[in-house]
Amino acid sequence: MSRNLPTRRFALAAIASAAAAMLPFSAAADNFPSKPITIIVPFAAGGTTDILARIVGQALGADLGQSVVIDNRAGAGGNIGGQLAARSPADGYTLFMGTVGTHAINESLYKKMPFDPIKDFAPLSRVATVPNLLVANPAQPFKTVPELIAYAKANPGKVNFGSSGSGSSIHLSGELFKSMAKVDMVHIPYRGSAPAVNDLLGNQIAIMFDNMPSAIQHVRAGKLRPIAVTTAKRSPELPDVPTIAEAGVPGYEATSWFGLFAPAGTPAPIVAQLNKSLVKVLNQPEVKQKIAAQGGDVVAETPEQFAAFIKAETLKWSKVVKESGASVD
Structure with a gap:
């Protein structure tokens, strides 16, 4: 028995060490959120991404009981803010307001990307399409x-x-x-x-x-x-304005979307909690009204649905980029 004692002690120590390593994540999830949350917006203040982030951020902060801070980091078609968000701690306190550009277009448009839109982020939910x-x-x-x-x-x-x-x-x-x-x-x-x-x-x-x-x-x-x-149908907010397709360019259609992400590796319980709160506030009548007044349609979904949507959008826009001949060094 004495010969096996060191081995048993090592095994017990390893188990204890693994359990201790899990405690911070478990405790963090149980106490989340215990401090303000930051939403990185990859475009300048006053634009659509910023407007939607502020509408949702205010409602999300009220639901979670913590303030939500908007951090505008513009440049490189959203890649500067995206890189910062991707490299942020995966603890749920830094979120990213992604767009069709940052998560479905840029990968085909830019020769070098500072982050991987799929691997470096945990999707929470789309916020709106406009x-x-x-x-x-x-x-x-x-x-x-x-x-x-x-x-x-x-x-x-x-x-x-x-x-x-x-x-x-x-x-x-x-x-x-x-x-x-x-x-x-x-x-x-x-x-x-x-x-x-x-x-x-x-x-x-x-x-x-x-x-x-x-x-x-x-x-x-x-x-x-x-x-x-640019959409296939006219907007209810501007019903007298025709679509590009009906006005002379048949088949033309382009829609923008916006959604919230957390850095990859964010604990699953925190992702689930953020998604639950986000879906809740997106279904609030006042939030829907504010987004509709801006010409947008609210979209609330699961992380899995959002991830599947992103993959489909990436395929769609890669074809558009290729056919248009657009590129950025």
Whole structure:
């Protein structure tokens, strides 16, 4: 028996060590959240990603009993914020408001990605889907899709369109339009939708395929001219604005979506708790109303449903990127 004693002691010590290692995670999950939560937004304040993050963050904080802080980290089509979030501690206290750009487009668009959209994140749920809205400065000489196409063909390379960054859905909506309408327009990337809209208001750029939440207020104020929506159906918020498909580019469709993620490795109980709270607040009438007022549709789902959706979207947009010829070094 004495010969086996060291082995038995080693085995017992290993078991005790493993149990002790699990305690912090278990305790963290039981006490979660015990401090403020940060949502990293990979675009500038004032854009759609930021607007949705603030709507959801406020409701999520109230439900969880902790404040939620918005941290805007713009640049590289969302990749700067995505890299920061992917490298953050996997403890549930740092979340990421991802987009169709960061999690379905950029992997095909960028030659080098600073993170893996699938492996480096734990999906929580989509938050909303929104149409993009083709808007122009009122000083521009076109009011409809056919007029825009005719003007662009008569003035190749002279119509510029802004976006929230290379690889964003706003950018790819424009590239898809260029390809399908067979026009030559120049892409001007910005560090977020808000600064691009500011230049559009000042007529420094001609048009944008902007996410509706960040453009609709200016349309309602008469500061921007709505030309068409990018979805297959008209938006209830702007029922008189035609779709691009019905206005002259048959088959055109592009929709943006936004969702919350945690870093990969976040304990399953915390992921489950965050998803439960997120789905709860997304189903609150006041939250639905706020998102609908921005032109968005709420989507509440399980992490598994969100993960399957992302895989399908990645396949879809990789084809769009390839066909458009868009790329970023």
